Amino acid sequence: xxxxxxxxxxxxxxxxxxxxxxxxxxxxxxxxxxxxxxxxxxxxxxxxxxxxxxxxxxxxxxxxxxxxxxxxxxxxxxxxxxxxxxxxxxxxxxxxxxxxxxxxxxxxxxxxxxxxxxxxxxxxxxxxxxxxxxxxxxxxxxxxxxxxxxxxxxxxxxxxxxxxxxxxxxxxxxxxxxxxxxxxxxxxxxxxxxxxxxxxxxxxxxxxxxxxxxxxxxxxxxxxxxxxxxxxxxxxxxxxxxxxxxxxxxxxxxxxxxxxxxxxxxxxxxxxxxxxxxxxxxxxxxxxxxxxxxxxxxxxxxxxxxxxxxxxxxxxxxxxxxxxxxxxxxxxx
Amino acid sequence: xxxxxxxxxxxxxxxxxxxxxxxxxxxxxxxxxxxxxxxxxxxxxxxxxxxxxxxxxxxxxxxxxxxxxxxxxxxxxxxxxxxxxxxxxxxxxxxxxxxxxxxxxxxxxxxxxxxxxxxxxxxxxxxxxxxxxxxxxxxxxxxxxxxxxxxxxxxxxxxxxxxxxxxxxxxxxxxxxxxxxxxxxxxxxxxxxxxxxxxxxxxxxxxxxxxxxxxxxxxxxxxxxxxxxxxxxxxxxxxxxxxxxxxxxxxxxxxxxxxxxxxxxxxxxxxxxxxxxxxxxxxxxxxxxxxxxxxxxxxxxxxxxxxxxxxxxxxxxxxxxxxxxxxxxxxxx
Numbered sequence: 001x002x003x004x005x006x007x008x009x010x011x012x013x014x015x016x017x018x019x020x021x022x023x024x025x026x027x028x029x030x031x032x033x034x035x036x037x038x039x040x041x042x043x044x045x046x047x048x049x050x051x052x053x054x055x056x057x058x059x060x061x062x063x064x065x066x067x068x069x070x071x072x073x074x075x076x077x078x079x080x081x082x083x084x085x086x087x088x089x090x091x092x093x094x095x096x097x098x099x100x101x102x103x104x105x106x107x108x109x110x111x112x113x114x115x116x117x118x119x120x121x122x123x124x125x126x127x128x129x130x131x132x133x134x135x136x137x138x139x140x141x142x143x144x145x146x147x148x149x150x151x152x153x154x155x156x157x158x159x160x161x162x163x164x165x166x167x168x169x170x171x172x173x174x175x176x177x178x179x180x181x182x183x184x185x186x187x188x189x190x191x192x193x194x195x196x197x198x199x200x201x202x203x204x205x206x207x208x209x210x211x212x213x214x215x216x217x218x219x220x221x222x223x224x225x226x227x228x229x230x231x232x233x234x235x236x237x238x239x240x241x242x243x244x245x246x247x248x249x250x251x252x253x254x255x256x257x258x259x260x261x262x263x264x265x266x267x268x269x270x271x272x273x274x275x276x277x278x279x280x281x282x283x284x285x286x287x288x289x290x291x292x293x294x295x296x297x298x299x300x301x302x303x304x305x306x307x308x309x310x311x312x313x314x315x316x317x318x319x320x321x322x323x324x325x326x327x328x329x330x331x332x333x
Numbered sequence: 334x335x336x337x338x339x340x341x342x343x344x345x346x347x348x349x350x351x352x353x354x355x356x357x358x359x360x361x362x363x364x365x366x367x368x369x370x371x372x373x374x375x376x377x378x379x380x381x382x383x384x385x386x387x388x389x390x391x392x393x394x395x396x397x398x399x400x401x402x403x404x405x406x407x408x409x410x411x412x413x414x415x416x417x418x419x420x421x422x423x424x425x426x427x428x429x430x431x432x433x434x435x436x437x438x439x440x441x442x443x444x445x446x447x448x449x450x451x452x453x454x455x456x457x458x459x460x461x462x463x464x465x466x467x468x469x470x471x472x473x474x475x476x477x478x479x480x481x482x483x484x485x486x487x488x489x490x491x492x493x494x495x496x497x498x499x500x501x502x503x504x505x506x507x508x509x510x511x512x513x514x515x516x517x518x519x520x521x522x523x524x525x526x527x528x529x530x531x532x533x534x535x536x537x538x539x540x541x542x543x544x545x546x547x548x549x550x551x552x553x554x555x556x557x558x559x560x561x562x563x564x565x566x567x568x569x570x571x572x573x574x575x576x577x578x579x580x581x582x583x584x585x586x587x588x589x590x591x592x593x594x595x596x597x598x599x600x601x602x603x604x605x606x607x608x609x610x611x612x613x614x615x616x617x618x619x620x621x622x623x624x625x626x627x628x629x630x631x632x633x634x635x636x637x638x639x640x641x642x643x644x645x646x647x648x649x650x651x652x653x654x655x656x657x658x659x660x661x662x663x664x665x666x
Binding site: 060063067068069071074075077078079081082085090091092093094095109113224225250253256257260279280282283284285 | 393396400401402404407408410411412414415418423424425426427428442446557558583586589590593612613615616617618
């Protein structure tokens, strides 16, 4: 028994049921009475949306992420917690690791705590196979699920995404426009965000009538040394590389170390672009050109969207925020 | 009315009261009856220690830190949360910032949530003036306060510390033994941990009969650029520097950038040592010699100590864990 059953039986939208539950005045007396009658008929006890009725809420949001010691995720957790607190909400943090069973267990635990909503942080929280995310869709029948830079379709699932496609498209296109021809794309993940980035790289090649060469798209671990080793291997195999575009600053640092140790000038002989504009970008020498993926804006939007859901408004299921290229010393574009 | 009143009135230790509350068999029947009689007389409702009686616990621990996006603190929060979860405890995270009023407000909020204990992460969570930490001592009458690398005295306050004194003493002594004479110490904080580090630097000078020169101890922001600017200024003023010892890797990265931009050879002309052995140490080129401050061990010990408190054991109020020097390319010792 949940808000969807009430919505269906009453023939009104979920947002309308939510408005009734929140005492929002933008509902006609007639509709309100119908919804309340259906609720009584079905024996529905309002749970998560019940703030307006003063029932049953802990004002607590579950935050889930794979690994809060990852620089990007640590920042995202920080901004999310902060923004929730400014709205007088507490957060319970669960770091699940990458194992699906642990993710499921943590979600059940949060549901058992009767949190008001769950915020899942990071593209990699979702599994690559759609059916492996069925437990999330099932949970979304009970409470709003908010994804920070992840994408999953579902009626009560709301995503705030960085426009990773145009970010990678933009930097790749700039490099090609400046005369670069052998652009290595180094990435770590096939998540939704990972796929969008790769599509951006491919679209920029295609837009500039450049051939797609599979060996110019290389996956590696999110690790400075693994990135460096990967490029070193390609270079020793004789591959021409005049640019390295990456999906994370750590990979760009690896590329920079490769260049320095092989006496290749940066940016003259090889341009290097990071991603996420983390502290690694300014730690590197020369400092990395990188992509500001607006993690704070993503988190603030996620929390504000959630507050609007609680207040009974219709909100878009997907919000896209543009990234910025931060130009530094590893490119000359 | 709290466990201390019961302990005092019954004339037994707090640990004994706790054992009674937890149904620990290592209490005589007589003592147990006395404690229970006092509890009834005082109208004491067991709260935080009441797990054994199955009363009133949420199995939730409050974690407080100033800023979970700081690399060190992010790792500490991650390990703490993980270790708590392995003991079936949830955690509520509060990032307070550095403002005292916010710290107080967050603590009150956690108390109102009836958490079972509070873990404060990081030396900087405590205020430099002792009286500004009175609110923490007051809270410790209600529940155990656990400090991760912070130090505050109090009956129900338990500290797990990295041996920062010997860590800085060790690296400074090694540098002096290898012939270095002009050792700049760059630091960011006068926290308890910060003071211990500075004492380690001074003790190594003294042990080697070297003069203490105030201008060789410089405070700066925890920021690559500020560290670099600070050293550049000293260098332009004519100061001899053959080593830079720091209280954080970010400062060591700043020192490295200073050396590279002034064509000073590392480690031949200047040795540089970081602190915390973070990802910045391996991101830097050459990679930084740094101090592994055992953040995981600190967090695991903190949580295990707390579990022993809950189980009614006597635990030490202070545990010290040794750091390790990780030798890399910015020193030749």
